[in-house]
Amino acid sequence: MRFPKLAFIFMFVGCLVVYLTYVKRHYDDSKLSVPEQLPQYRTDTRKHPTSGQVVSESFQYGIMFDAGSTGTRIHIFKFQMEPNEAPKLAHETFRAIKPGLSAYADEPEKSKEGILELLNVAKDTVPEVLWSSTPLMLRATAGLRLLPGEKATILLDKVREVFSESLFLYKPDSVSIMDGTDEGMSAWITINFLIGALHGTETPTVGMLDLGGGSTQITFALQDEITIQTSPIDYVTSFQMFNISHALYSHSYLGLGLMSARLAVLGGIEGQPSGPQELVSPCLAPDYSGQWEHAEVLYTVKGQKPGEPIYESCLRKVEKMIYKQVRKAEEVKNMDFYAFSYYYDRAVDLGLIDERTGGTVRVSDYIEGAKKVCNNMSAGGIKESPFLCLDLTYISVLLQELDFPPDKELKLARQINNAETSWALGAAFHCIESFRKHGTC
Template sequence: MKLPKLAFIFLLLGCVVVYLTYVKRRFDSRASPLSKQHLQYTTKVDQHKRPTSAEVISDNFQYGIMFDAGSTGTRIHVFQFQMEPNEAPKLAHETFKAIKPGLSAYADDPDKCKAGLLQLLEVAKEVVPAGLWASTPLALRATAGLRLLPGEKASHLLDKVKAVFGESPFRNGPESVSIMDGTDEGVSAWITVNFLLGGLHGSETPTVGMLDLGGGSTQITFSPQDEKTIQTSPIDYVTSFRMFNTSHSLYSHSYLGLGLMSARLAVLGGIEGQPASNQELVSPCLAPDHASEWEHAEVVYKLKGQKAGEPIYDSCLSKVEKMIYKRVRKAEEVKDMEFYAFSYYYDRAVDLGLIDEKTGGSIKVSNYIEGAKTACKNMEAGAGDNPFLCLDLTYISVLLQELGFPQDKEFKLARKINDVETSWALGATFYYMESLRAH
């Protein structure tokens, strides 16, 4: 039976419409494979802008969560990395939050630290897509505050952290929670700096050395170019690791007791960890008419300047040189390498007015020397608001020379590189993620 011509035309048009609808649906489903499991955030150039769900979305992102448990507070860093095959990751975004006090404040009642940890974990839950929680590594690294606690108290605190982490939805295990030693801190900071500068991305960019001057310890870390440095250094000064499919050998050492506050106490004549009683510490590094109290590591010291004699700088220099004598090892090749310096190196350069507090800059060893001479001279005239500036600058200038840096050596000083904080947290996150892959 023949169909009317008009009916045939309608039938043909219907088939075309059905076919086009089918093709469109197939195309849409392939172009937008969004599911809750793959929903991730991406960011634009501003790394401090909080990503929103409207800023869509790619499969090649990974997250890492690092808790920095310091002496004065606990900080969370949630890093978002863009991952590409056979390439080093790129940092797409960092979320940061800090709370006080530090974990060590709960040494006598570890249960009380739980509330703060849970508060910071909520930050991670808001940032990391729920479908990726189970695969996102979570770690806590403690520094000076827990290092100084008696072993049993520190262990109880860490056990509490492990219990809280164990109840979280993020990936964690036996190595997730630990106390960093000084060398780990130095290596992690070196990784951070060189990652941000592009030296770990498989390019021809050379790596830079790292100097950090904290309150209780100071670190030097660099990648030796001269085999003699590795051969002649003590075995515990050299460490090797693999990062982004490349092996690295580093010279890294932390000098405990030579951080600026500990060194200041030693030069003044005090002894770390011992009660000050009522004894006055009399020092030529202070103004002759100076009298004050100074608190360090929860001990209050009475300080007094020495009566005027020879110039303050010369007297103070002699004291500093005696204190540091044979406590620091020289590394010959550092004089020819580029170095970045952080923490109190940075702060005292700001005090001298030689760098901008926000943007940083460059400084030479000779600048610290001349700054020390000026600060000490000003104290003789009773000028200056900082009674320790003469001592601190004298110590920094001697320390750098003892480490092997000549007076004309220039350092770069920075708190941020490419708008990212130069802390050890980023490097420690990479280091932990690499160890998980290795296992």
Template sequence: MRIPKLASVFLLVLCLIVYLTYVKKHIDISTPSDSKDHIQSRNGKDELCHSEVGDLNKSNFLYGIMFDAGSTGTRIHVFKFNKTPNEAPKLAHETFKAIKPGLSPYADDPEKCTAGIQELLNVAKEIVPCDLWKSTPLVLKATAGLRLLPGEKAKQLLDKVKDIFQASPFLSREDCVGIMDGSDEGISAWITVNFLIGSLHGLEQNTVGMLDLGGGSTQITFSPQDEKTIQTSPIDYITSFQMFSNTFSLYSHSYLGLGLMSARLAVFGGIEGMPLEEGKTLLSPCLAPGYEEQWEHAEVVYTIKGQKAGEPIYESCYSKVEKMLYRKVKKAEEVKDMDFYAFSYYYDRAVDIGIIDEKTGGNVKVEDYEAAARKVCKSMETDQGENPFLCLDLTYIAALLQELGFPKDKVLKLARKIDNVETSWALGATFHYIESLHKH
């Protein structure tokens, strides 16, 4: 029996449809859930875009991008948060990358910073899904490195970064770049630490204090429990802010010039930013007898020299440190009864003397720094050792902590990371910025 011509055509078309459906299904299965699309940025250029097609719960996430422009390098933190109704968001993941040098070396030619900033922006583009780019805030905060530059040079650098940010596809407002105030740095680091240990997620705020010792400044931040602290402290030491539907009151102060490198210079008898006259040297009892070298601080080179052998080094050095610190630091009485985390050079010097593990950190007593200072300074009377500044640094740290109100038997927690997240100010500053966006 012959099949009618119309039926033959119909059968052929049906077979073709079945075949194409089969092929399409297999192509869909073999395609990764993460695809690359093109999206147009504000400078009119096409951007290669990472899109999480397979993530059905993408609306439960939000992202924040924070650039930390420090004195030695520029770092990017890309934070991914889980949204939680009526609660503080929870950190799902952090992506981190650092490049050297920082922005400061480009002060005379800001255009040269472009390549490094773009390299870090490409990290963010790989991590943040492209359909969230326009709602993901992009911010750069500069710290000590730019604070030390002349105002106009710092402004030109920041303006260049701002141009790059505003040409990117991310959310960049007029305040997307700026130099961070020392107190803001302390408050943001306090938010980071307390967020990571879970102190900000409940009604009971059993928070910890924060100590940071940088190169140019040092910060102390804590939540006062004693009304007397609030009443007797200088008005600019007390601040309050709202976050996660809570109000936080903090004691926070940044001592500019009392960071470890600035303190070294002050103990040596130098003045910040002022070169010595030709042929002049800085003599110090905190250095080994016979030691003489060139030392650079804030782009000024100094010739420093140890005094001749005589009095014990520790006692002589401690006396110099004590005089330098005289009436420069305010004691906060209640800190002796509070838990504190300490970072930066507090951590580094504890690693140097072997009292904590470099990767995991640990607990240190104030008197541990003092005991190590006595030992190192004593050994320098006969051998200057591998680190000529270690005697001074440890002596200064021990003296500074006691001036801030910490007794010798006070235990401090030292950590670089909590739950695998850097304990820097970046996370806290990102939270603060996202909160400000919601308010507006």
């Protein structure tokens, strides 16, 4: 049987249409399977300052919001990318506002204003052509960890609303509450990246201490097999960066940040605003009476009547509060440590370091500083800093409980090579790599 010529032509055209439709659909599906808007480098050209030759440099931006217990900060990182080399931090733009997100727990809509203010800083910093390929991230720390789950979720949803309209590269999982261990690990990455210890050089890594408002972290590279064997399993973590594996001891003590510890020493109870709101403590000057706000609760705080020396009475209170809450880590005696946040601030208050440049202190400096401040308070001094005796006593006890001896030196720095020494840089590294590999943060 012979097919009419016209019928053959129609059949051929029909098959061709079906084939092309299949190819197009297959091509579209393959495009959808690739993560959208992966971070892209921007290549700039410039003349070399000495040779005069035109050279090309590739850059990648990343934006990290740090939603802490006392404030929200934005870090805008500009990385210089080199083939087969670790990225270099070319520049960081930093801004901070107060209060922290947790202060808006009962009025979450008001949290948007501060987020928008900081986003405008990012828009002024990142070239507009790169907005859609610049990852935008927020990590919340102890302030939101301490809130009831529903309140924290609502606040994060408000942030997601603002971020989704920002035109930066954003995914819903880019906004989250950071696990305490991740916070410590990210800060460790930051400090060791900035000193050049993660670039395959012979520079030894350093340990990291961070004292925030709601939690405190300790992280260091494990060197002793005994520490690995005797530490709880959730204190030991490992990761790979720049093709090098690192095994870390890292733990976050929630509720032992300076503000939470201050409340506990004063006799208050975290997360219970209906509890006692008049607090009397031997860590305050005997004639002191004032108000202190913490976690949206306004407390009346007073000193006890004169009796035993303030330092000794306060020391006993602090030791009782922290008893068996902290694990000793033998290895800390034998490696260099950097300390951040309130460790830095209280050293400035004592005049031990310059506020701008930082410096080095010994654990014994905090101990002796606590004794001096407390004794001056009993003599009627230091009224402008009513909590300094308590804070310094707590810091000195905390360090010793972590097994730092009195003669141990700590390096204090807010910046290294003009970059902030917080966990934000390390967390941004992780998110950018995750975006590149998986399309999520």
